[in-house]
Amino acid sequence: xxxxxxxxxxxxxxxxxxxxxxxxxxxxxxxxxxxxxxxxxxxxxxxxxxxxxxxxxxxxxxxxxxxxxxxxxxxxxxxxxxxxxxxxxxxxxxxxxxxxxxxxxxxxxxxxxxxxxxxxxxxxxxxxxxxxxxxxxxxxxxxxxxxxxxxxxxxxxxxxxxxxxxxxxxxxxxxxxxxxxxxxxxxxxxxxxxxxxxxxxxxxxxxxxxxxxxxxxxxxxxxxxxxxxxxxxxxxxxxxxxxxxxxxxxxxxxxxxxxxxxxxxxxxxxxxxxxxxxxxxxxxxxxxxxxxxxxxxxxxxxxxxxxxxxxxxxxxxxxxxxxxxxxxxxxxxxxxxxxxxxxxxxxxxxxxxxxxxxxxxxxxxxxxxxxxxxxx
Amino acid sequence: xxxxxxxxxxxxxxxxxxxxxxxxxxxxxxxxxxxxxxxxxxxxxxxxxxxxxxxxxxxxxxxxxxxxxxxxxxxxxxxxxxxxxxxxxxxxxxxxxxxxxxxxxxxxxxxxxxxxxxxxxxxxxxxxxxxxxxxxxxxxxxxxxxxxxxxxxxxxxxxxxxxxxxxxxxxxxxxxxxxxxxxxxxxxxxxxxxxxxxxxxxxxxxxxxxxxxxxxxxxxxxxxxxxxxxxxxxxxxxxxxxxxxxxxxxxxxxxxxxxxxxxxxxxxxxxxxxxxxxxxxxxxxxxxxxxxxxxxxxxxxxxxxxxxxxxxxxxxxxxxxxxxxxxxxxxxxxxxxxxxxxxxxxxxxxxxxxxxxxxxxxxxxxxxxxxxxxxx
Numbered sequence: 001x002x003x004x005x006x007x008x009x010x011x012x013x014x015x016x017x018x019x020x021x022x023x024x025x026x027x028x029x030x031x032x033x034x035x036x037x038x039x040x041x042x043x044x045x046x047x048x049x050x051x052x053x054x055x056x057x058x059x060x061x062x063x064x065x066x067x068x069x070x071x072x073x074x075x076x077x078x079x080x081x082x083x084x085x086x087x088x089x090x091x092x093x094x095x096x097x098x099x100x101x102x103x104x105x106x107x108x109x110x111x112x113x114x115x116x117x118x119x120x121x122x123x124x125x126x127x128x129x130x131x132x133x134x135x136x137x138x139x140x141x142x143x144x145x146x147x148x149x150x151x152x153x154x155x156x157x158x159x160x161x162x163x164x165x166x167x168x169x170x171x172x173x174x175x176x177x178x179x180x181x182x183x184x185x186x187x188x189x190x191x192x193x194x195x196x197x198x199x200x201x202x203x204x205x206x207x208x209x210x211x212x213x214x215x216x217x218x219x220x221x222x223x224x225x226x227x228x229x230x231x232x233x234x235x236x237x238x239x240x241x242x243x244x245x246x247x248x249x250x251x252x253x254x255x256x257x258x259x260x261x262x263x264x265x266x267x268x269x270x271x272x273x274x275x276x277x278x279x280x281x282x283x284x285x286x287x288x289x290x291x292x293x294x295x296x297x298x299x300x301x302x303x304x305x306x307x308x309x310x311x312x313x314x315x316x317x318x319x320x321x322x323x324x325x326x327x328x329x330x331x332x333x334x335x336x337x338x339x340x341x342x343x344x345x346x347x348x349x350x351x352x353x354x355x356x357x358x359x360x361x362x363x364x365x366x367x368x369x370x371x372x373x374x375x376x
Numbered sequence: 377x378x379x380x381x382x383x384x385x386x387x388x389x390x391x392x393x394x395x396x397x398x399x400x401x402x403x404x405x406x407x408x409x410x411x412x413x414x415x416x417x418x419x420x421x422x423x424x425x426x427x428x429x430x431x432x433x434x435x436x437x438x439x440x441x442x443x444x445x446x447x448x449x450x451x452x453x454x455x456x457x458x459x460x461x462x463x464x465x466x467x468x469x470x471x472x473x474x475x476x477x478x479x480x481x482x483x484x485x486x487x488x489x490x491x492x493x494x495x496x497x498x499x500x501x502x503x504x505x506x507x508x509x510x511x512x513x514x515x516x517x518x519x520x521x522x523x524x525x526x527x528x529x530x531x532x533x534x535x536x537x538x539x540x541x542x543x544x545x546x547x548x549x550x551x552x553x554x555x556x557x558x559x560x561x562x563x564x565x566x567x568x569x570x571x572x573x574x575x576x577x578x579x580x581x582x583x584x585x586x587x588x589x590x591x592x593x594x595x596x597x598x599x600x601x602x603x604x605x606x607x608x609x610x611x612x613x614x615x616x617x618x619x620x621x622x623x624x625x626x627x628x629x630x631x632x633x634x635x636x637x638x639x640x641x642x643x644x645x646x647x648x649x650x651x652x653x654x655x656x657x658x659x660x661x662x663x664x665x666x667x668x669x670x671x672x673x674x675x676x677x678x679x680x681x682x683x684x685x686x687x688x689x690x691x692x693x694x695x696x697x698x699x700x701x702x703x704x705x706x707x708x709x710x711x712x713x714x715x716x717x718x719x720x721x722x723x724x725x726x727x728x729x730x731x732x733x734x735x736x737x738x739x740x741x742x743x744x745x746x747x748x749x750x751x752x
Contacts, residue, residue, distance in 0.1 A: 073664075148656070275472055291671070
């Protein structure tokens with residue numbers, strides 16, 4: 001295969017498929033919109049790179065005003081700190097000896113690196129590793145908003161904070177509370193009440209930290225789905241939004257403060273191009289994107305181009321998809337390229353090595369998805 | 377991150393997770409078992425590399441007696457032919473100008489390359505490209521076993537064959553009929569009747585080819601789920617099995633000729649290692665493999681190690697999974713490594729860059745998953 005950068009200057013419609021395409025105007029607009037939104041509420045932005053897995057986008061977010069960058073895994077942090085980014089927060093506990101060695105290598109490059117902790121034994125291990133290296137590792141107490149995925153129960157937050165504060169190799173900075181299960185609640189009002197319920201309990205822990213003279217400079221959490229909601233919790237210092245950059249149908253279908261049926265504040269900046277490869281049926285056509293190019297999770301993708309035709313995509317195995325046309329009189333020819341908004345952007349991005357970056361339909365750059373596959 | 381090859385000599389239990397591990401004894405046994413099974417029926421083996429996406433495994437299959445190798449996409453063929461493999465069959469139509477250029481580059485390296493065709497216009501395009509290059513491209517007529525994914529209806533197979541035979545840049549070799557929708561039918565008897573129904577219609581087209589003096593040297597198709605079934609269709613020349621190498625819970629749960637409840641002829645040679653990272657709940661523990669490490673498709677994965685405990689895995693978002701223990705009195709510590717048989721091997725393999733290859737629990741090699749991400 002030729003170098004994808006050779007396609008710079010090409011029209012989007014002439015790209016080989018399946019591939020991911022970014023509309024740079026929309027991406028820049030989304031980055032700006034979220035930054036302005038949070039700034040207007042006096043909050044900081046600590047965007048999550050697990051969505052886009054691209055150090056170039058992370059850098060754009062920092063340049064636009066973000067005060068740090070989140071990742072889910074140590075292997076993602078490794079890529080970002082090697083790319084020169086600073087202030088990386090790892091939002092899941094790092095618990096094994098091998099991962100802690102990798103974490104310490106990241107800390108060596110990024111002294112502002114932070115990690116969350118939800119277990120006293122883990123805090124002790126991190127303390128020992130940091131002391132051995134002559135470093136001090138910033139940590140946040142991870143609080144569980146009723147999901148049970150990671151985090152301590154609220155009632156144990158203060159005690160874990162006090163334990164961390166007693167360990168000289170660690171520097172307690174505050175708390176994290178991420179209510180992942182709130183993000184896609186369809187009703188905006190229900191989502192608001194649900195998220196506030198958890199965030200207010202986390203805020204109570206934050207005030208306990210203050211009352212007990214524990215460091216309480218950071219209260220981080222939230223996601224794209226609650227970005228209009230958690231910005232109104234006074235104690236929250238920064239929001240970990242990710243999907244707002246690229247967007248997907250999963251987020252487009254939730255209600256927002258503007259409209260109970262949709263969330264259009266952040267138009268999808270990323271699309272998937274796919275080509276019709278077989279047209280022997282009247283009921284549907286076969287395209288070249290299946291499970292391995294469009295992650296099968298969440299609601300179905302939507303067909304953006306060609307416009308004016310009512311269409312539906314469905315998966316047809318590992319390698320293929322089917323396109324159903326509402327108007328059965330219409331027929332596509334083999335080679336027809338379609339543009340889809342994907343179902344769930346995070347795991348779909350993770351299937352590709354690069355984005356074609358476009359302005360007004362022309363390829364202007366190619367960005368490596370350099371955190372792709374970094375699940376460790 | 378350090379070079380994964382540095383882990384050669386390590387014990388499987390000490391590998392950093394999530395990662396994919398191959399038990400080489402089991403993989404070699406599966407390769408041998410399928411080869412012997414098909415040879416005993418007088419059939420050839422043309423294994424599908426879309427499952428393992430690894431040119432080293434493809435080469436092992438060839439060395440064990442396979443007469444060629446299948447891929448789903450041109451970008452996969454590119455990797456295999458560059459790795460020196462010959463006799464590659466692309467099992468989906470290749471229809472765009474750009475893909476045909478890439479196909480012709482593959483043909484230049486592998487004169488035995490073949491591709492399927494399900495459209496007369498496409499046949500003409502391939503003919504022109506081959507003639508322009510001064511080559512002759514081997515093609516198979518792709519027949520649709522009622523799925524509508526790719527392929528022409530049986531009644532149109534002969535006419536398409538005749539059209540191809542009239543094009544001097546193409547060399548007609550025979551037919552393909554792949555009944556993907558038959559592979560996972562749970563009842564062995566139902567699967568047999570269903571698959572034979574389609575394969576016998578394809579065999580009729582194959583006999584039409586013979587009656588009309590069209591080349592009919594290849595009738596390829598079948599998969600792991602019908603490998604005990606389609607080998608009994610006299611006209612079938614070779615089987616395109618893939619999953620038998622690595623296996624997954626989707627295949628383990630179908631009935632077989634030996635047992636109506638399971639299919640144990642090919643023990644799972646590939647497993648996923650994942651680590652417990654959070655243990656603050658009594659009902660479940662959190663592990664470090666989620667949607668991005670274990671593709672969410674098919675039945676749930678099964679927990680293989682530690683043995684003797686009844687456990688269930690469920691996905692908990694992009695980055696995490698939950699392990700439910702039947703015995704709620706038992707508790708894991710953070711850092712505990714678990715070994716899972718994955719749900720659907722093909723798309724899960726596509727999430728990783730390499731396999732750790734083990735014998736008796738020790739890492740003996742690292743194999744790149746060099747077709748990973750090749751969805752074009």
